Amino acid sequence: MKLHHGSSSAPPAAAAERKAVSGRRVKLRRLAGLTAFTGLLVWAFQRAVPSDGALVNLGGLRLLDDLAATALRPSLDADFLRVVLEATATTLAFALLGTVGALVIGLIGGLVLSDVAWRHSLPWPVRTGRLVLRGLLVTVRSVHELVWALLFVGLFGLDPLVAVLALALPFGAQSAQVFGETFDAVPDTTLRALRALGARPGAALAYALLPRTAPLLLSYSFYRLECALRSAVVLGIAGVGGLGFELIVSLQSRNWGEVWTLVAALLALAAAVELWSHHVRRDLAVVTCADWSVGQERAREEGRMPRGLSRRTRWSLAMTLPAVAAAWWWVGLSPAGLVSARTRELGGQLLMDLWPPAFPAGGGRVLADAALDTVSMAVLAMFVALLITVVVGPWASRPRADRRATPAVAARTAIWGAARLLLLVLRSVPPTVWAVVALLAFFPGVVPGALALGVYTGGILGRLVAEAWETMDLRPRDSLRTAGLPRPVSAMLAVGPPSAHHLVTYTLYRFEICVRDTAIVGVVGAAGLGRLLSERLAAFDFPVVSGILLASLALSLLVEVLGRRIRRALRA
Numbered sequence: 001m002k003l004h005h006g007s008s009s010a011p012p013a014a015a016a017e018r019k020a021v022s023g024r025r026v027k028l029r030r031l032a033g034l035t036a037f038t039g040l041l042v043w044a045f046q047r048a049v050p051s052d053g054a055l056v057n058l059g060g061l062r063l064l065d066d067l068a069a070t071a072l073r074p075s076l077d078a079d080f081l082r083v084v085l086e087a088t089a090t091t092l093a094f095a096l097l098g099t100v101g102a103l104v105i106g107l108i109g110g111l112v113l114s115d116v117a118w119r120h121s122l123p124w125p126v127r128t129g130r131l132v133l134r135g136l137l138v139t140v141r142s143v144h145e146l147v148w149a150l151l152f153v154g155l156f157g158l159d160p161l162v163a164v165l166a167l168a169l170p171f172g173a174q175s176a177q178v179f180g181e182t183f184d185a186v187p188d189t190t191l192r193a194l195r196a197l198g199a200r201p202g203a204a205l206a207y208a209l210l211p212r213t214a215p216l217l218l219s220y221s222f223y224r225l226e227c228a229l230r231s232a233v234v235l236g237i238a239g240v241g242g243l244g245f246e247l248i249v250s251l252q253s254r255n256w257g258e259v260w261t262l263v264a265a266l267l268a269l270a271a272a273v274e275l276w277s278h279h280v281r282r283d284l285a286v287v288t289c290a291d292w293s294v295g296q297e298r299a300r301e302e303g304r305m306p307r308g309l310s311r312r313t314r315w316s317l318a319m320t321l322p323a324v325a326a327a328w329w330w331v332g333l334s335p336a337g338l339v340s341a342r343t344r345e346l347g348g349q350l351l352m353d354l355w356p357p358a359f360p361a362g363g364g365r366v367l368a369d370a371a372l373d374t375v376s377m378a379v380l381a382m383f384v385a386l387l388i389t390v391v392v393g394p395w396a397s398r399p400r401a402d403r404r405a406t407p408a409v410a411a412r413t414a415i416w417g418a419a420r421l422l423l424l425v426l427r428s429v430p431p432t433v434w435a436v437v438a439l440l441a442f443f444p445g446v447v448p449g450a451l452a453l454g455v456y457t458g459g460i461l462g463r464l465v466a467e468a469w470e471t472m473d474l475r476p477r478d479s480l481r482t483a484g485l486p487r488p489v490s491a492m493l494a495v496g497p498p499s500a501h502h503l504v505t506y507t508l509y510r511f512e513i514c515v516r517d518t519a520i521v522g523v524v525g526a527a528g529l530g531r532l533l534s535e536r537l538a539a540f541d542f543p544v545v546s547g548i549l550l551a552s553l554a555l556s557l558l559v560e561v562l563g564r565r566i567r568r569a570l571r572a
Contacts, residue, residue, distance in 0.1 A: 044376035048446035060440035075257035091242035093327035094232040098167025106175025113180035116188045141173035142556040144519040149238035160331040163240040222277040270428035353542035374528035378514040384454025395419035396466035426459025435521040449526025468502040
């Protein structure tokens with residue numbers, strides 16, 4: 001089975017021919033990697049700290065104190081609670097509709113990109129079209145959904161189409177890549193047999209390919225729904241409504257009681273969706289959320305197979321279609337805006353304004369400085385996320401089954417619940433909100449953006465690593481204990497290396513996403529390409545906007561290629 005960001009496993013013959021790597025060379029590689037990471041971190045810290053030392057906003061610290069003091073006094077006004085319920089329903093509706101749109105795009109794009117979906121060798125026009133489609137999908141998914149929303153607001157106004165399209169396009173591009181790799185990963189013997197018997201192409205795919213991949217596709221669909229929910233909250237800053245919009249308004253107006261009520265609603269919604277998603281994925285037993293984040297090979301190696309859907313899961317899946325219809329009705333979605341004369345006129349004008357790209361005032365040096373700020377922000381954010389993961393992640397791993405009702409077992413379970421709740425809070429509150437809070441304590445720049453992204457990413461990374469640790473084989477540790485080694489030594493020798501591998505792999509993957517997510521915090525006043533982009537969008541300086549988007553795309557692709565090469569070297 002193919003990896004998310006890599007190639008399929010090498011066959012035995014290729015594995016036998018692979019050149020052995022000596023232990024000394026492995027140590028040198030690790031030392032070089034550690035040295036490079038340390039140097040990059042020092043550079044990012046030096047770039048983040050202003051030369052004049054003006055970093056902390058003492059006046060804003062009093063506002064943070066006021067915010068913390070009202071944590072136990074949320075607003076329970078009846079009218080405001082009605083607003084919260086409506087915003088919650090709107091956020092969930094946007095996530096559902098955006099996920100459905102992304103899955104439709106992903107299924108069609110995945111079939112086009114899949115090699116096994118085509119009968120014969122492809123003629124050059126089809127190969128060229130697939131290459132163009134692949135490049136288009138890479139471009140679409142490299143632009144953050146918030147940036148898409150800000151562009152679509154100029155076309156559709158504050159229409160629900162803005163949120164749905166902003167979610168469906170980049171998530172659909174990502175889903176097309178995943179679905180195409182999933183189709184190519186399953187054995188195609190049945191598909192080739194049906195084709196040899198003269199079955200039509202569509203019928204052969206429907207009977208041979210789609211049923212074999214259905215569990216994987218369904219599992220990924222629920223993982224994508226979790227991501228869409230978090231992104232739907234982020235889109236609130238574009239003014240399309242929902243919990244994110246209400247949170248930003250309450251924060252800016254300093255209604256701290258309303259902020260805490262909205263945060264509670266956001267946590268309840270995120271917990272419900274993640275619980276539903278986890279239950280479905282557990283029934284499928286094919287992949288975990290962590291597997292989908294960086295690939296599916298670990299699930300194949302562990303031989304996990306679907307155990308069948310429970311009655312509760314089947315009922316919940318049966319309610320999906322009515323839920324999508326209800327979401328469509330709730331937000332008042334109308335596709336007519338896509339083909340209206342006004343949209344065609346504004347869309348054509350926008351394309352003309354975006355081309356040709358231009359440098360901002362100050363030329364390429366300003367753009368380069370913004371790009372370096374983006375990289376330094378992402379590096380510091382991942383450092384914060386790593387600290388959170390290392391401290392909280394081990395406690396967030398589900399305890400092994402133990403029926404003994406001892407105080408130690410009860411305490412471990414309580415700590416596990418608290419750690420999981422903390423990670424849920426960190427990843428459920430959007431980075432835009434964390435950035436607004438950070439900007440109360442720090443002056444605008446790299447540091448508040450890095451803290452906001454680091455806290456948010458720490459919640460996601462901590463969950464991924466905790467789930468990976470839950471599936472680790474503990475038999476080597478138990479064998480070392482039986483041999484007489486102390487518990488700490490046996491745990492470090494048996495669990496340490498694979499734990500470090502999981503941590504490094506997921507960190508590299510999240511760093512790629514973190515570079516892309518810097519656009520979010522830049523919109524609310526942090527540094528980097530995101531801040532430059534928001535300033536040029538507000539000034540309707542579209543040629544410069546196009547230039548910034550191209551620079552962001554180039555930076556994202558560079559980081560993605562480097563991350564893929566490093567992960568490949570780690571697997572080797």
